[in-house]
Amino acid sequence: MDTLTRTRDLLAEMIAFPTVSSESNLALIDFLADRLSDAGARVEVFKDATGTKANLFATIGPEVGGGILLSGHSDVVPVADQNWTTDPFAMTERDGRLYGRGTCDMKGFIAAAVAMAPHYAKMARKRPIHFAFTHDEEIGCLGAQALAPLLRDREVRPGVAIIGEPTMMRVIEGHKGCYEYSVHFTGLEGHGSAPDRGVNAVEYAVRYVARLLEMAEVLKTRAPAGSRFEPPWTTINTGALVGGVAHNVIAGKARIDWEMRPVQPGDADLVKQDLHHYCQHHLIPAMRSVHPAADIVTEVIGEVDGLVPAEINEARDIVMELTGVNGAGLVPFGTEAGIFQALGMSAVICGPGSIEQAHKPDEYLSLDQLSQCLTMLNRLGTRLTE
Known part of the structure; x- marks a missing residue:
């Protein structure tokens, strides 16, 4: 044979x-x-x-x-x-x-x-x-x-x-590398007519996505000289934002699925450190000022x-x-x-x-x-x- x-x-x-x-x-x-x-x-x-x-x-x-x-x-x-x-x-x-x-x-x-x-x-x-x-x-x-x-x-x-x-x-x-994450937001549900009495997990997730978009622009300025990749910089993609149950209910849960494709290890470190600081010093304190049990937890799906x-x-x-x-x-x-x-x-x-x-x-x-x-x-x- x-x-x-x-x-x-x-x-x-x-x-x-x-x-x-x-x-x-x-x-x-x-x-x-x-x-x-x-x-x-x-x-x-x-x-x-x-x-x-x-x-x-x-x-x-x-x-x-x-x-x-x-x-x-x-x-x-x-x-x-x-x-x-x-x-x-x-x-x-x-x-x-x-x-x-x-x-x-x-x-x-x-x-x-x-x-x-x-x-x-x-x-x-x-x-x-x-x-x-x-x-x-x-x-x-x-x-x-x-x-x-x-x-x-x-x-x-x-x-x-x-x-x-x-x-x-x-x-x-x-x-390129492939780093994938799911970020889980826990807020406080309530009636949509009184949004200040709750913690809207979807709204905080949107702020997180806005930060991702800012970092995506920063990464464009860090493209290595002579990079042969297309595009030549590290990219970020928001794959999904899921949360909430109805029009008139403050969203108590939300999840963001996102990824980045690093061209150099330092880019991944920069993004992760920035997001950690943003959550710990801005988003989470604001959430917990209304509801002490509110939280943001990042699940690492894979870092390759x-x-x-x-x-x-x-x-x-x-x-x-x-x-x-x-x-x-x-x-x-x-x-x-x-x-x-x-x-x-x-x-x-x-x-x-x-x-x-x-x-x-x-x-x-x-x-x-x-x-x-x-x-x-x-x-x-x-x-x-x-």
């Missing part, structure tokens, strides 16, 4: 595991652990606090530092309320395309990496190859953030990380660092050589790459399929893209002998 057929069959088995982020991924992790163990890998599985989610970390080759890590997330986004023409959890092949939830985002890359494991077992004589398959990337990169301190505490760590998110096999060296383009980047250089691509670009979407970069690894993003297909009904990965990925990963084997 040729490698492409083996990878396609492996992908079909993986798609049958409905690893939506709200559900367990343990069955898929166990499946991948067995396949890698069969290839001779040393496999570790780390469960989360609930015992229903897990990360997998595996190694083939010598116990030395500077190895090459192939990384992918095992979770997929929901299919509810999407108009699929095929069963999303039964891979369908049609016209050179493989349809199914997660085919391009990003089980296709994982299948290709695992299919190459027997090849790496023969090649990894001087440099190890590592595999990291994580949970809950789609809801804040929770798995990778849990795996990071475990890797940081090890004496032997990978030196290069290749994250196989769908880029149409383009080499990507940077993306961006991938910062680096002048010296071994991962980028390796993948450019393997793919024959001349140059590396940036993408607007977030990945786990910045988490690995923060551990001291050089990191790059390159994987099969298009992000345009991700999260949509009838998600697909073309066989041509899968074949190109396998070619790159096959060539990667020579790096393990050097």
Whole structure:
């Protein structure tokens, strides 16, 4: 059986595991652990606090530092309320395309990496190859953030990380971070005819949004010189403002969902410090002057660092050589790459399929893209002998 057929069959088995982020991924992790163990890998599985989610970390080759890590997330986004023409959890092949939830985002890359494991077992004589398959990337990169301190505490760590998110096999060296928050406002309900006797949570939420808009303008002045991002500055977006129950009732509860996409870590610190000061010294005192139990609580949904383009980047250089691509670009979407970069690894993003297909009904990965990925990963084997 040729490698492409083996990878396609492996992908079909993986798609049958409905690893939506709200559900367990343990069955898929166990499946991948067995396949890698069969290839001779040393496999570790780390469960989360609930015992229903897990990360997998595996190694083939010598116990030395500077190895090459192939990384992918095992979770997929929901299919509810999407108009699929095929069963999303039964891979369908049609016209050179493989349809199914997660085919391009990003089980296709994982299948290709695992299919190459027997090849790496023969090649990894001087440099190890590592595999990291994580949970809950789609809801804040929770798995990778849990795996990071475990890797940081090890004496032997990978030196290069290749994250196989769908880029149409383009080499990507940077993306912005993604920081997401829900801010909960607790006021005091009352009759709308006497607004001064209550604390209107919606009105205080509006003041908070106004502050976000002010900070968004400040961030435009902080765009790094020569920034290649579009737009070149850190952005803020207010995604939702929810609160109140009726026209004539003072709103006792409100919630704001918002995000920022930092181009540099200092921007995130500036915004968070400003908002904390604004709430503690302006909004909350005003609210509590009427109702002592009034409060503003910020819930951190996720804080994922961006991938910062680096002048010296071994991962980028390796993948450019393997793919024959001349140059590396940036993408607007977030990945786990910045988490690995923060551990001291050089990191790059390159994987099969298009992000345009991700999260949509009838998600697909073309066989041509899968074949190109396998070619790159096959060539990667020579790096393990050097």
